[in-house]
Amino acid sequence: MATRIVRDPRRAGRSAGGLVPAATAALLLLGGCGTTPAGTASGGTAPTGTATGGQTAPGAPAPARIPQATTFGTVSGAPRDASSDGATDGLVVHPERAVPVFDRPGGRPVATLPTEQLGAPTWVPVVESSGGWRRVLLPSRPNGSSGWIPGDGLRAAHTPYTVRVDLAHRRLTLFRSAKETGRWTVAIGGAKTPTPPGRTFLMATLAPAKRTPSPIVLPLGTHSATLDTFGGGPGTVALHGWPDASVFGKAVTHGCVRVPEDALRALSRVPLGSLVFITG
Amino acid sequence: MSHSHVAGRLTAAGLLVTALVAAAPTASAAAPRDAEGAAYGLTVTGPLDVPPVPAVSSRSGDVTKHLLREDHTDLVDASALDVSAAADRARSAVARVAVPSAKLRADAVSAECRGGRGSASLARASLAGRSLDVSPPPNTTVPVDVPGLGRGSLTLNKQQRRADGRLDVTAMELRLPVPGDAATIRIASATCGRAAAPPKAPAPTPVKRDLPVTG
Structure with a gap:
């Protein structure tokens, strides 16, 4: 229904x-x-486990108040995508392990970016770089969410x-x-x-x-x-x-x-x- | 020196920026399109995260930042930090460095990376009263004994190739045996070189799955 x-x-x-x-x-x-994944309500912390393609063991405790950056979650405190109409050089990255997402380079963690989205490998676009840090768009609410992730441990590619x-x-x-x-x-x-x-x-x-x-x-x-x-x-x-x-x-x-x-x-x-x- | 104490002092000091000026990029010379220089003055990772400050990067002309610090912390004290970067080079210089817990001091510390090659220099630097080489060879490591905490290490002129092919040069990298986790302090770091072009992104493989979307 x-x-x-x-x-x-x-x-x-x-x-x-x-x-x-x-x-x-x-x-x-x-x-x-x-199948409707669990935890689809807007707001709050995204569910672990099945909602993100199984990269977290079902039943594992969720990280305290740090949501997963998936289509099911809402990330509070994520920097807004300021250049909403700007093109990039086509750099996209895939985290080879779940990585923390920060509100600024080395700043406050606001989310975790998992290795998978909906059962497929997570690939997010890089919209800004600062030193070894990459600002990427996030798939979560609110629209226009982005966040900084460390450049280490990322597989990079060009689209x-x-x-x-x-x-x-x-x-x-x-x-x-x-x-x-x-x-x-x-x-x-x-x-x-x-x-x-x-x-x-x-x-x-x-x-x-x-x-x-x-x-x-x-x-x-x-x-x-x-x-x-x-x-x-x-x-x-x-x-x-x-x-x-x-x-x-x-x-x-x-x-x-x-x-x-x-x-x-x-x-x-x-x-x-x-x-x-x-x-x- | 407890975690919370150090964290509190760091938070209180907040690495206050008392002067911060960034110059607008100027027209580039004949640097490769995929070359990028980057530099920062100081960063702390581990239980106490301090982002790289000040930090610059450039794929074109010179960009500079200057940071003047007046406040001191238990962990690290650096009074002036100057960084600059252009497409093919980067430089970081930090003055009056002190890490009291490790008895590490220096009047000036700098790292430079140009054309994919790096160097570091120290002025009147000492560790536990022993003078350090003015121009240490790459990746010179000396042990650091911190009373009550244990043994850490100090790497001078640390040079490390990134996965993308660029070179990181860090004048000082100090690993402190903070209880529970090691804290790493990096002072004066510069990165340069031509990054290898990333491979083509793969075509997606459809996943057998249903998601209710807004039809």
Whole structure:
């Protein structure tokens, strides 16, 4: 059953009759939503164990008040991503072991970045460097969270890809080495559940148990700004396919970006950690 | 010297920045595009984390910072720190260094890294009353006995190659046997060289998993 929490009570009142059926349909189409990880409520400390792909033994005690930086958690005190529209040199890093995340180089620990996100290796984009420290985008709430991690023990790689979602024109463009390789008309969030603007990244590539409405779902490191939870999940925004082509070009989703089949095929080959710019 | 005592003094002192000036980067010379210089004056890791201060890095022209410290701590005392970095070089100089618990003192300590090669120099430096070499060879290590705590080590002109191929040069690295964990004090550090280009990021492998997303 689809459940959701709308941040704005006025919206909750208005939308009770209009959006829940649509949400239910969307969730059913998205493969019944599968297993809902524990601890999906927004706020508080992210669960250990299963929620992050098993890198922590189930049942192990959570680190005291230090949340895991996953799509399920909220990181308090994380520095905001100040350059939300800036490109980088494409550096992405994978922690080979869980690493502490600090609010500044050598500062206060605000989270732990695990080695996996949703069962896939954690790859996050580096948006700033200072000495041996790297500031990376985090996949947690609040949107735009970033944090500093020590450069030691990181596997570094370069991605030539960036994705731009133009909400005004309802268009997604894929770039490789700053050259456009594809452009598609897409569906974006509706007026009451808009797709959140900002700089984020491809967090995972999922193959749902049910291939309809989309055989591949690409969760991003950002969340709906109006839905605290959605279908038992944490309100994660994703790129995914949609079987009905009539939606493309419309603002009808609950925050996700629905893309045509050939766009999904191209996007599913883009390395994790690649930046996604969502602009209004 | 207890943990909490030292931590309290460090926190109270807060490594106060009394003067901090950063120059804007200027146009670069013919440094390789992936070259980056970086430097810092002092850092402490272990039970007492002190971030590198002051710290600079540059992939283009000269960037400098100056830090003047008036406060003292039980653990380490350094009165003036000057750091600079450009794409192909970096330098760090720290004046009037004292680590009382290790009886380590120096009028000046500096590290320089240029074109992937490093050097360090000490002026009127001594450990437990014994003078230290003005230009110590790379990775010169001497034992340090701390009364009541045990034996630590002091490495002079520590030179270490990073995983990305760049060189770290640290004029002094002092490991103190603080109870429960070692505290490491690094004084005057410079990094330079051309970083190896990272490999191509891998194409993702889809994970069989369902996540409710905002359809």
